[in-house]
Amino acid sequence: MSKILIIEDEAAIRRVLVKILNEENGDYIVEEAEDGLSGIEKLKKDDYDLVLCDIKMPKMDGVEVLEAVKKIKPEIPFVMISGHGDLETAVNTMKMGAYDYISKPPDLNRLLNTVRNALDKKELVQENKRLKKKVSKHFEMIGESESINLVKEMIEKVATTDARVLITGPNGTGKELVAHWLHQKSDRSKKPMIEVNCAAIPSELIESELFGHVKGAFTSAVKDRAGKFEAANGGTIFLDEIGDMSLSAQAKVLRALQENKISRVGSDKDIKVDVRVIAATNKDLQKEIEKGKFREDLYHRLAVILIKVPALNDRREDIPLLIKHFAAKVASEQGTIEKEFTDNAIKLLQEYDWTGNIRELRNVVERLIILGNKEVSEADVKLFASK
Known part of the structure; x- marks a missing residue:
């Protein structure tokens, strides 16, 4: 009515x-x-x-x-x-x-x-x-523990704003999932989300990758090229492993955040950009600042909102849900029947030291589905999932 x-x-x-x-x-x-x-x-x-x-x-x-x-x-x-x-x-x-x-x-x-x-x-x-509140199943965040629910609540509060977010946590915890949730639940969700792995790009190329370059800016610059900031205009740029970014690139990112404008490598022309910046790192940026490896002013620009993603060892109660999720996903991807895990098998997996976090658990579940029995047992875990 x-x-x-x-x-x-x-x-x-x-x-x-x-x-x-x-x-x-x-x-x-x-x-x-x-x-x-x-x-x-x-x-x-x-x-x-x-x-x-x-x-x-x-x-x-x-x-x-x-x-x-x-x-x-x-x-x-x-x-x-x-x-x-x-x-x-x-x-x-x-x-x-x-x-x-x-x-x-x-x-x-x-x-x-x-x-x-x-x-x-x-x-x-x-x-x-x-x-808009629904997130693609590809980026589903599984878990009902207190620590993961706090992350979900924080996402709900800040997603629809343009506030910059710094996501911290160990490798394999799902920091990129948090970034995708923030984008897909935002008013920018119809615009692109551009991901940049700062650790995977050589330091001499990171500026060109982020801001683009003009023809002749360096030896291999045979034509003008737009960077990731321009590609993300109107949307979101996700700077993953930002703790590995060079200091010179950090200075340019700081300017982009302060002035909403960038300039391509080899050019003095300013280009206006409207981009929400989400960054992630597995490093302690406060320690990196003390070492002179990370700019303190950039840290404060990025860390308007801080979201800490917990390690899997700190949310063991979510492991049964994660196992079920990954078992269904692996079965779907491989076109096989989904295997059940016995209670003892799940209990044993909950006791493991998951140094590789969610990523490691996913690999172990896949291995057990391929090598284990029709019903994955405690014996299968001991045989195929041992450290």
């Missing part, structure tokens, strides 16, 4: 609007407010799917109501009710975020079409938000 609030100081107009809406659709719940102040009080206390709001009212006019409500509940569509002399104001309210306006006296067809379209749009917006 759609819940509609009518904010209108003329009782006769309210009666007409309520009558039209109730006769058209018995599923509408229609409530009334006789002025702007009482309308805002109702909106603060309850949720509505649509507001029909008069422009000229005592105490607080419709423009002020629209401004106030958009700050607290921006998702509620507003349809403004305008008198003959309010048309210019009504058009201006649409620039402020109103969905549409109707004129007095309300035309039945015009009113009903506007109401239906506004409600349809709200439903579409809500569906888009629901879809």
